[in-house]
Amino acid sequence: MFEQQAAVFFYALSPVHMGAGTASGVIDNPIQRERHTGHPSLAGSGLKGAVRHGWKSLGGADDLIDPLLGPASNSGELHAGAVSFGDAQLVAFPVRCLRESFVYATSPQTLARTARMLKHAGHAVDWQVPEVAEGQALVFNEQLTSDGKLALEAYEYTAETRSELSDVGRSLATLALPDKPEYRFFADKLARDLVVLNDTDFAWFCDHATLVEPHVRIDEKTGAAAKTGLFYTENLPPEALLLAPLTASQTRTGKGEPDPAAFVMDKMANLLHGAVFQVGGDATTGRGLVLTNVVRG
Amino acid sequence: MSSPSTSRLTLEQQRAAHAWSKASEGVARHPKDYVNDAKGLPALIMNSGLMQVMAFLHGKGGRHVTLANHLLEWLHQRMDTPKDFSAFMTHLAAMEDARQFQAITTEALAWLKWLRQLAPAVEQ
Numbered sequence: 001m002f003e004q005q006a007a008v009f010f011y012a013l014s015p016v017h018m019g020a021g022t023a024s025g026v027i028d029n030p031i032q033r034e035r036h037t038g039h040p041s042l043a044g045s046g047l048k049g050a051v052r053h054g055w056k057s058l059g060g061a062d063d064l065i066d067p068l069l070g071p072a073s074n075s076g077e078l079h080a081g082a083v084s085f086g087d088a089q090l091v092a093f094p095v096r097c098l099r100e101s102f103v104y105a106t107s108p109q110t111l112a113r114t115a116r117m118l119k120h121a122g123h124a125v126d127w128q129v130p131e132v133a134e135g136q137a138l139v140f141n142e143q144l145t146s147d148g149k150l151a152l153e154a155y156e157y158t159a160e161t162r163s164e165l166s167d168v169g170r171s172l173a174t175l176a177l178p179d180k181p182e183y184r185f186f187a188d189k190l191a192r193d194l195v196v197l198n199d200t201d202f203a204w205f206c207d208h209a210t211l212v213e214p215h216v217r218i219d220e221k222t223g224a225a226a227k228t229g230l231f232y233t234e235n236l237p238p239e240a241l242l243l244a245p246l247t248a249s250q251t252r253t254g255k256g257e258p259d260p261a262a263f264v265m266d267k268m269a270n271l272l273h274g275a276v277f278q279v280g281g282d283a284t285t286g287r288g289l290v291l292t293n294v295v296r297g
Numbered sequence: 298m299s300s301p302s303t304s305r306l307t308l309e310q311q312r313a314a315h316a317w318s319k320a321s322e323g324v325a326r327h328p329k330d331y332v333n334d335a336k337g338l339p340a341l342i343m344n345s346g347l348m349q350v351m352a353f354l355h356g357k358g359g360r361h362v363t364l365a366n367h368l369l370e371w372l373h374q375r376m377d378t379p380k381d382f383s384a385f386m387t388h389l390a391a392m393e394d395a396r397q398f399q400a401i402t403t404e405a406l407a408w409l410k411w412l413r414q415l416a417p418a419v420e421q
Binding site for chain 2: 135156208
């Protein structure tokens with residue numbers, strides 16, 4: 001029984017490749033996506049594995065790995081861990097903008113899901129999910145627009161300025177980014193340059209504005225690209241923001257007195273709050289650096 | 298738009314059939330290059346946009362034009378866009394409806410999904 005709830009923000013500091021295997025689509029190595037929305041996502045199993053892998057570097061105590069995350073598969077022990085990671089859902093997606101470099105795009109559906117998960121974690125959400133028509137964009141920062149239009153990549157949206165959007169952006173920025181000088185610029189930008197698109201328009205960028213890069217194999221003799229070995233990999237772009245549920249039960253090792261759920265959640269929250277660690281594949285090429293912030297009631 | 302004679306086929310079958318015939322033609326003309334170009338074209342479109350990529354292919358000339366013409370032919374058949382490069386560019390440049398532009402890009406990627414898989418198979 002999971003008694004403690006929290007939500008964890010994942011902010012991509014570098015491109016993140018949590019892969020979905022080889023595919024026969026337009027990309028050879030696509031990233032994970034939700035089936036029903038098509039939004040990029042990070043699987044809970046992958047997040048839990050990454051936390052386990054990075055446990056020591058995150059400052060976790062050796063004797064807590066098994067009670068909290070479960071025993072290693074080859075240990076011969078059989079008991080469940082006390083922590084559950086859910087899949088991370090998209091909160092905001094960085095989209096190239098003609099002005100101010102990029103915006104943090106989101107949509108009503110995405111914000112509603114974010115509010116729902118935050119509420120589940122016990123956080124009182126004090127902003128409303130706005131409505132927006134297709135072809136329209138809600139902005140707070142007028143500097144993003146020219147003649148009432150917002151240009152994202154090759155597309156123009158009719159911009160409408162909404163002062164209340166700053167409450168949403170500021171709330172997300174405060175919850176998702178640590179109050180440290182190195183993150184202040186991005187916290188301010190998230191609060192200022194959050195843009196709400198219609199769900200249909202937002203889905204376009206989620207599908208077509210990820211980071212796609214070609215890879216080749218270098219021929220050892222020639223030092224040039226080999227004739228074969230060309231493939232294309234997709235990454236979640238840096239500055240993407242996602243949110244995952246985190247729940248905790250008491251420890252279930254069957255040995256001695258169990259540690260209560262509040263103890264388990266405290267340990268996990270302390271470990272992950274403001275932490276930077278690596279998730280997904282291609283770690284040796286700098287992929288997967290994420291910043292995590294934990295939200296509790 | 299699709300002709301009545303092919304309407305019994307699913308859209309995916311129509312894309313596959315067209316891509317297969319173009320892949321065979323392209324690989325016969327430019328064996329290795331056509332395969333690699335087809336494989337990379339979707340990423341190029343995702344990163345740069347459909348019109349920019351069409352202009353790039355025509356600027357490069359040669360085998361790139363073969364590939365561009367194959368895509369233009371499919372888009373003409375399915376989305377009613379002009380078959381000719383300059384007319385296609387003019388048509389898209391004048392398009393005021395962003396959603397229609399996106400639909401054409403999506404269709405290009407849907408067809409290329411087949412082409413990039415089928416071209417290496419033709420080579421075998």
